[in-house]
Amino acid sequence: MDTSAESRTQSTLINGEAESASEPVQWEYSPAPERAAVEIADRYDLFINGKFTAPKSRKHFATINPATEQVICEVAEAGKADVTAAVAAAKAAQPKWARLKPQERAKYMYRIARRIQERARELAIIESTDGGKPIRESRDVDVPLAAQHFFYHAGWCDKLRYAFPGAGRDPKPVGVCGQIIPWNFPLLMAAWKIAPALACGNTCVLKPAETTPLTALRLAEILEEVELPAGVVNIITGGPESGRALVEHNDVKKIAFTGSTEVGKLLAKMVADTDKRITLELGGKSPNIIFADASIDQAVEGIISGIYFNQGHVCCAGSRLLVEEGAVDIVVDKLTHRLQSLRVGDPLDKNTDIGAINSKAQLSTIHKYLEAGRNEGAALHEVNGQPLPRKGYWCRPCFFTGVQPSHVVAREEIFGPVLAVMSFRTPEEALERANNTPYGLAAGVWTDKGSKIFEIARRLDAGVVWCNTYNKFDAASPFGGFKESGFGREGGLQGLRAYLEL
Amino acid sequence: MMQHTVNAVMADERAASFTRRSIKTDSKMQGLRLALSMVDLTTLEGKDSPEKVRSLCRKAIQPYDGQIDPPLPSVAAVCVYPSLVSVARKALAGSNVKVASVATGFPSGQFPLDVRLRDVAEAVEAGADEIDMVINRGAFLAGRIGEVRDEIVQVKQACGQAHLKIILETGELETYDNVRRASDLAIEAAASTGELRGGEVFIKTSTGKVQPAATMPVTLIMLEAIRDHYLVTGVRIGMKPAGGIRHAKQALHYLVMVKETVGDAWLTPELFRFGASSLTNDLLRQIVKTTTGRYSAAYDFSEA
Missing domain, CATH: 3.40.605.10 (Aldehyde Dehydrogenase; Chain A, domain 1)
Structure with missing residues (x-):
């Protein structure tokens, strides 16, 4: 993809300055707040x-x-x-x-x-x-x-x-x-x-x-x-x-x-x-690994749900994106495009994708990491231009490129809508980078090739490995971590173990 | 041609997410009017008569006879078999409603190429502004990709000034991988005939004669192919889901998908159409309800 295509991604695709004959409309969603009255005592x-x-x-x-x-x-x-x-x-x-x-x-x-x-x-x-x-x-x-x-x-x-x-x-x-x-x-x-x-x-x-x-x-x-x-x-x-x-x-x-x-x-x-x-x-700093042979459009959806679900306040968030070298440009372009359609704002609006950061303290933690990322030389991409409400704690979904594994934003859990994008060349390197962390809660693998899924999943040190999907939960499936992500499992038969004298 | 694969589970999930957008008040009204202006009012039956086509054309120009302020738009086009193009042309004279004609041995495409090309030429000759062709699914599924490409190129050339909509008949392609591959192939073939203007070429899901016809995931995958082509070339290919879209609410879901996948620039009849017949009256019903606060009876709207 050439650079002019990239600049198109940024501006025209969503904002729509068209050269076609009849004027395209700007179709904005009207506010759709959940209105049911709920009683809350003082x-x-x-x-x-x-x-x-x-x-x-x-x-x-x-x-x-x-x-x-x-x-x-x-x-x-x-x-x-x-x-x-x-x-x-x-x-x-x-x-x-x-x-x-x-x-x-x-x-x-x-x-x-x-x-x-x-x-x-x-x-x-x-x-x-x-x-x-x-x-x-x-x-x-x-x-x-x-x-x-x-x-x-x-x-x-x-x-x-x-x-x-x-x-x-x-x-x-x-x-x-x-x-x-x-x-x-x-x-x-x-x-x-x-x-x-x-x-x-x-x-x-x-x-x-x-x-x-x-x-x-x-x-x-x-x-x-x-x-x-x-x-x-x-x-x-x-x-x-x-x-x-x-x-x-x-x-x-x-x-x-x-x-x-x-x-x-x-x-x-x-x-x-x-x-x-x-x-x-x-905590976690879970790797989301995308191979070049993956279905890229769907993998981008997996990146979105992996890191921007619940404002990134997710212990198993796919906060480290590892992309095979040949696919980095296209993944970053598509991610950039997709991020622009995320709607940030009123949590009670039914069309909101990204709500408010949970607390002032958490917001300042996230800001601290954004600054650390920039100071260490990574490039911050804040491509979502939605206006933010004046009051409240907000952080637009964003990602860093040019991240080295030794950077703070690639090692520490940020617990916010901030993604670190890195690349790898071979499956061995992907595994090495993925496992190079004190955490081991979850991981994602994206490829169209079944044998690769099994090989990589088997060798990832993570309590949960999602293949061609991310952030799927079920009461019947045990959840828990390796290494400093903790011990014990919750959910499934394995989750009962901790509550019984066995 | 770069091969794009599609992960079916995630594609279905993404397509379903558009149906959870809540479109209310002003945006609903705007969306309904927009959808109305994008309808290709269609009749494709063996028993079609000149009189039926004339009724349809009247409906196309003025979809609703009651008072709505501001006045409702006309639909985008009337879509008929080649034998009825001249009737439609005459009935639509003076309006901005386009005449679209299916051709190339619609719906099966199981005819010799020279017959299919003559079909196109005669429809254009009779005054069709737009040609809805079917691809050779037999050749596509058998892996004779080059043959499909060559045929599309020849049909495009036979169209002359007429716009071309390429029907993939996704219900017969079955897998999403095939849908994506056929989309890329159709776009690439059309683009190889020379520089395209925005909306000169559409890709279209279905003939309406095969089930399933248009679905949200299939349309999403085709829109992604359109978007990827645009990002590389800057050329806007149009999109037309056809068959199975009957309700106003479905139409709004499609518009949400268009907006969030390719962007607002595609929210125009120049670049997006609904191939449908019963959708029109449901859109009208919702527009009238939103204006007056009351639901109208089915018989309040003309059949065609």
Whole structure:
């Protein structure tokens, strides 16, 4: 492709200055906001022992809408005494919950799943309001998958003895689980944690992330509605201190954490001299490998969903793009073109592809990386020219070319809509570059050649390898990492292991 | 010719994503009017009569007899068999609605080349502005690519000043890889006859006589071929999905796909058409509903 073709990509294709006889129109989509009214209280308390309870700490903090910077409401900040109360409630409820007939446990879980489906629209709106993700994603991905996790795990309740043959007639639960989840998929992560724990007969204390507590609290309402026995699930909101108190509590027998590698390491140290078990699902810098024989137009779609899905706030985001040398120009041209049609803006607009960055802190982290990339000599391509709203935290989808594997933007997890494009010449070099990272959560391989897929996938150090697709999730498929991306699996039969004494 | 492969799963997924755009209020009205102006009002039946074609032409010039402000556009063209071109030509005299004619042994193309070429020449002679040809699928599927290319070149030359729409009959090509290959082949063959003006050549999905006819993924793949040709040469090839598009909402989905795949420049009847007959009345129904707030009965709109 020559350079004039490239400049056409940039300007005329989308903006359309045509030389044809009749005037082409500028056809813009009118705003299409999700309008359903959702009630949000001014203040939420902690969900302990089946009831919303005022925090003993007497502290509340504000949660804000990252698209407008406005306060949505206040939620309780759990202090040490609150954590103790929540753990005590979980401990008291556990023996009875574990002794309940498995099919009865399953009934509760089916009910939760169905209530999530019935209240899907409301949950999607709250998720997008509190976290900034586009309603299209919360509606089509987060909420349906959360329901699926409860449906799926409900089915396991009375089949655990078949899941692990040799483990005895009825594998025992581990007890009280302390679960700490991140802000990128708040409701979905709550489902990932709670569903397998309940299926195995455990009880939980769940702490949602500081910036996105609202859907977990809505889930607490659902638990009330389905009359889940008091104390089986307790949901406490708060910051790092609340999380620390939960991890340190003696009666918590298992910690499940999804979040940054930095905090994950800290937690691993904290439980090192205790009887607690721990699973960690941490960061990633996942390679997305495109061979020249791939279907390029579809591979470009895979790049888009790989890195720009949920503003790039995805632990398994395909943030390192490795393209075979001969295809680099065409991939970059097509990516440039495709990026221009992404719509950035109001998360509640049904046509929005890229919503708001989750928090001010995260936005400044992303900016720090953009600067670091430029300082190290990589070329930043900000080709999406959409006007951004005045208020709120926004970052246009972008990518770096001229990136060396040693650059910060190629090594560290940015957790934003920023892609690092690199090239390789041979499959061996692709593998070497792909595996040259402290992480190992996910990877993508794009080629039209079946044998190449199997060879490359087998040799990639990654918990999930997507072939000719990216960011596909299913409750039946285990998810987790190699190396510093963590240990333990969530989902599927393998995900039950961490919640049973085997 | 560079070989482009298509990954079917991801292509289907991308095509489906356009149907999730929410087109409301002003953009809906604008889209409906635009779609109306892009319709090739078509009748291709053995029992077609001169009277039916005259009715169709009247409908093409003035799709709706009620009051809509601003007045509705005419459709883009009337598409008939060669034997009825002169009737349509006469009925459309003085309007800006084009006469399109299928030719080259439509719909099968299973005729000797000289017969197919004469078919084209006579349709042009009778006054067709646009020729909708079918490619030789037998030769394409048998791998005789050169033969298909040569035939397209000869048909293009036989068209003279008339615009050419090349029907791939994607329902018979079956795989997306074939659709992409046939698109590239058709565009390349047409381009080899000399410098093309924008919209002088279209690629078209289907005859309407084979199922499946136009689908979103097939149209997407053809649009990608058009886009890739444009990026290299700067020449805009037109696109015409035909058959199976009956509802206004479907038409809006197609327009979304055009906008997001090749860009706003293609949002003109010069470069994008719908081959359809029943679509027109559904567009009118939606336009009237949006204007008056009430749905009209089917009999409120003329059949043709």
